[in-house]
Amino acid sequence: MGLDIIEVARIESLAARSKKFLPRIFTDEEIAYCRLKKNPWPHFAVRFAAKEAVWKALGQKGLTLKDISVARDKNGRPSVLLRGKKVNDIELSLTHSRDYALAVAAGLAH
Numbered sequence: 710m711g712l713d714i715i716e717v718a719r720i721e722s723l724a725a726r727s728k729k730f731l732p733r734i735f736t737d738e739e740i741a742y743c744r745l746k747k748n749p750w751p752h753f754a755v756r757f758a759a760k761e762a763v764w765k766a767l768g769q770k771g772l773t774l775k776d777i778s779v780a781r782d783k784n785g786r787p788s789v790l791l792r793g794k795k796v797n798d799i800e801l802s803l804t805h806s807r808d809y810a811l812a813v814a815a816g817l818a819h
């Protein structure tokens with residue numbers, strides 16, 4: 710299991726400081742999804758939290774944050790991709806308010 714919380718303003722400020730921040734952390738698909746939103750920052754922040762939550766759940770130090778990404782089904786339900794491939798045995802739940810974004814990742818028992 711993995712859990713992460715982040716301040717939305719922290720992600721906005723990291724992105725303002727360096728143009729390289731977003732493409733270093735997020736996939737093109739994640740950037741496109743967040744950019745469509747009126748206020749993209751809670752959506753970027755929650756995906757950052759999701760990457761850290763999944764990283765904690767997997768306990769795999771070989772993965773970078775960009776290797777882990779968030780996809781969505783037609784209802785908006787999030788799922789985990791590892792290097793672009795859907796991972797079926799990790800469930801993800803995300804929430805964001807104006808100031809904070811939080812993610813929980815849980816591995817399913819086989």
Ligand SMILES: CC(C)(COP(=O)(O)OP(=O)(O)OC[C@H]1O[C@@H](n2cnc3c(N)ncnc32)[C@H](O)[C@@H]1OP(=O)(O)O)[C@@H](O)C(=O)NCCC(=O)NCCS
Nearest residue numbers: 751752753755756781783784785786787802803804805806
């Ligand atoms: C899903 C729902 C509970 C989100 O609650 P909320 O208080 O508005 O928003 P939260 O900050 O708690 O959560 C937002 C995150 O929930 C997740 N989410 C969205 N839809 C979801 C769903 N159907 N199931 C699980 N998670 C969902 C997403 O990761 C979203 O983050 P994102 O927009 O950055 O991708 C709310 O939109 C809802 O009740 N929807 C009903 C389902 C629905 O109508 N789906 C659309 C069908 S067309």
